[in-house]
Amino acid sequence: MTNGSPLIRLVHVTREFKTPAGVIKAVDDVSLDLDRGEAICLVGESGCGKTTTGRLLAGLLRPTSGELLFEGNDVWRSRGADQVRFRRAVQLVHQDPYASLNPVRTVEQVLAAPLRHHRKAQTAKQARAAARSLLQRVGLTPPDDFLHKFPHQLSGGQRQRVSIARALTVDPRVIVADEAVSMVDVSIRITLLDLLLGLRDEFGVSIVLITHDLAVARYFGRAGRIAVMYLGRVVELSATQELIDDPAHPYATALIGAIPEADPDLTRSKQRLPLKSADVPSLLRLPPGCSFHPRCPRAEAGLCDVLVPALTPIGGTRSVACHVAVRERTALAAATGPFRFDLPWVDIDKSEGSAG
Amino acid sequence: MDPILSVQELSVEYATRRGALRAARDVSFDVESGETVAIIGESGSGKTTLAVALVRLLPRNARVSAGAIRFTRDGITRDVLRLDDEELREFRWRECALVFQSALNAFNPVIDIWSQFLDTARAHGMKDTKAVRDRSFELLDLVHLDPERVLRAYPHELSGGMRQRVLIALGLLLHPALLILDEPTTALDILTQRAIIDLLRELRTKLGFSMLFISHDLSLAAELADRVVTMYAGRAVERAGVEDLFYRPRHPYSIGLLRAVPRVTGALGSVASIPGSPPDLISPPPGCPYHPRCPLAIDACLAAVPPLLPVDMPRHDAACIRWQEVARTIGTAERHVAEKLA
Structure with missing residues (x-):
């Protein structure tokens, strides 16, 4: 830069x-x-x-x-x-x-x-x-x-x-x-x-x-x-620590929650974002809209299954390709001032029922 | 109660052109009923040799040169090394099933999944095809696969995660008391790994079998194991409960491994590789095989192979004459070693 x-x-x-x-x-x-x-x-x-x-x-x-x-x-x-x-x-x-x-x-x-x-x-x-x-x-x-x-x-x-x-x-x-x-x-x-x-x-x-x-x-x-x-697209691009602490894209959230850690207490108590499906779509038959929507617990009908989300800056060094995350993060930024994106994990999990 | 599996001073040698390669040396550990034990170590540590030796599937150039493998079920203890061919066939699958590392190579590629189930069942005297079919349906249901679809498929038509599930189901066909898994999640994607780990945990609760798994992946041990055995250069160098191993290790090699694998979330702590590389197993260094890489090594470490002895924690053994030194640095707090050393 x-x-x-x-x-x-x-x-x-x-x-x-x-x-x-x-x-x-x-x-x-x-x-x-x-x-x-x-x-x-x-x-x-x-x-x-x-x-x-x-x-x-x-x-x-x-x-x-x-x-x-x-x-x-x-x-x-x-x-x-x-x-x-x-x-x-x-x-x-x-x-x-x-x-x-x-x-x-x-x-x-x-x-x-x-x-x-x-x-x-x-x-x-x-x-x-x-x-x-x-x-x-x-x-x-x-x-x-x-x-x-x-x-x-x-x-x-x-x-x-x-x-x-x-x-x-x-x-x-x-x-x-x-x-x-x-x-x-x-x-x-x-x-x-x-x-x-x-x-x-x-x-x-x-x-x-x-x-x-x-x-x-x-x-x-x-x-x-x-x-x-x-599936061929960058879904989130962020400074490493921010991405690990507070992933914005539901796929990144799911990955970070799912990864087993070399630490028994940490790994056995991790918050998870359960997905709706374990099946990765074939590149030959990609779903319409956001290609993650069939697996995404946060997907919204009429939006995510229709429009392909572009990688959109959400402040700081961060960009995310998710309609829902972009809307929430920019709303939050407007409410709390710029560059504060410390949504805790638990909020996501509560809205989706129990984790794991 | 006797442990379900008791491995006692087991040694395995491979005949090579350069001489005898001692892949496992004096390895001892127990698996209690219902317990999950993880054997961890790098490539060449002897962990796969050990798994294969337990079900007597060693290749021709290998032999068990010493030791005993005692297996106990329903109060009867037998030495696996003394079973005759017929008893051995019974032992494999019925008492103890091995789920192999490579989920693709473990199948016969030219027959469908149903035939693999049927072949295995027939080889073990299940003549009633209908009963085999019912059992296959039940097991595939249990591992969350669609039995109709999967039984008709050929191995290459299934994804890596699905193949691993099928192998686990197949391993459970004859209700074994012990499941041995060799690198069950290696080469699988993160979300698939997670699904397999959750599945193993669920099956263990439902069916109550014991598990012994072999992995270079510390996180798998952290997820599933009750107890952990660290192997280095063919020797078990530490045996401990899972939390002792991660938070209160007493062998410098265990510490080296733990610091070499960064965690994703949580503090990074003091992360570092182990200097040097594993020893040649044909002519290993004198004394403790880890001494050339060990930051705590002293002259006495070269004098003799340190025996596996109890340390300051219950049911915790380490093969290191400097363990008290280690204990002073690491202490007993419930925190990851990388954080303690930061």
Whole structure:
């Protein structure tokens, strides 16, 4: 926000895929801004479009409609030098560190190839020196212990560090990390998240973390924002702590209430927002209006089943795509002054009968 | 009363090209009647090996090298390791059913759900098709599925959550006294996980079976377990009631795990990963297997494997010679470890 325009933007982006059963919209009218040095988490359940959104941001998928802007330029209309600049600026770290590294290349080869290709290193000697400093940066020390190792000689966490080092070979401005910690052991996830956050703090890299795990999102995004996705759309976009403490969208409320916590008293006494149905609609046959309305305990007939709610600012950093939440929050804001949205959980539950 | 399951100093080895891999070592724990016990640990901690060994489904290159598995029902105690083939067939499903980790791979993909129920029932001597059908309807009702629709479906036609429900129903077919679940909610979406947890809790109340589940997911243990066993490098390193384990752990590894898993709501507290990585099980470090990663390790930790011994809380054991040190830091208050260390 400091110097005006965001670094990278999705503007009303839709991405369709043809399947044998018909065309599906994996991502439907998503707009997202990412500032320099910002951390944002895309969270949602399987099929919500978070991975597709990540691939759209990384320029690996072309939008069916809408634009991807990098420093204000439309990436898919840029040519030559601008294209190359974008490709270097945005790097993707994949979920599976077992599949994303070539099994017959050593760590040094994995890192040297992009260094040489992008002319960051002219000679093998320079490439090795650069590889050493990258390994140091991602915490694989001493680097000489790792340069000659093959991926199968590394643990999952070490491989993921190599993947991050590879992304860093081109001095990226944005890293899109798709479930980057979900395949490594729980005991070492936090250090990997800290490593990514360190890159942000040290080099101002913007990071998009895609995850199904709200606990990971809460930790990673504590100084950033979370975008909650459902069936291809962003349903809520808020600063992390606000979203966790006081979710506005009923889907976000349901998710946060439902997630089991690693704390017996906390998890056994959580307030829940029970849904009307457990069935997630197929992307091939999306319900009319708000696609969450058939499951939503707060849905209003004649409104939610007719009109698609747009992602609407409700004050502060928050936006929500829900007719009912927008109406209530803006009414509350009018009554209590700006930016006070501390609706307690219990109000929601009381109006819906007993929880759980 | 005898516990329904009593595992005593169980050791399991895999023969590998590099030598014997000792996946479980001297593991002891009990499951009381009606109780739910969670075995938690990272990958490679030996927890799945343990589950598979309990129903004697270990692969060929594995063997139980020591120990006993005692199962008690209606006052009769038997050693599972000494059952002959016929007794073993009876034991599996009737006494103890195992619900596998991967809900898709656990089914035969080319036959419909009804055939899977019928095959299982026939293999256990239920000849009356009508009775099997009635029981299948009853069980699928119990797990909140539409029996008509589900029995006609093939495994790939069901969602992950539905498959997990069907597997649970199938596990209950022959009224087992103990249900063993290996990672029952892994790879399921949050709302589906929640539904499975609620379902297990409901079934446990209705049917009164005991549960033993194996998971890397601490939150599942926090939800369902009465007691928790922490495993590390093939050993049970701590055994405690669920609240003791989360609020008053006495083994540094349990503390490490708890701090590594942030909570979503509530205070974040002191969150951190455990340094290093789990040991090689073929040539484990000398003494306590956790000492290379442990912030409290002293020279004495390398000298011998610490035995699992009672600590300052009832029915709570830890395999750590430094547990008193831990107790001084953690105390006994009813608060999550990450908050206490913040």
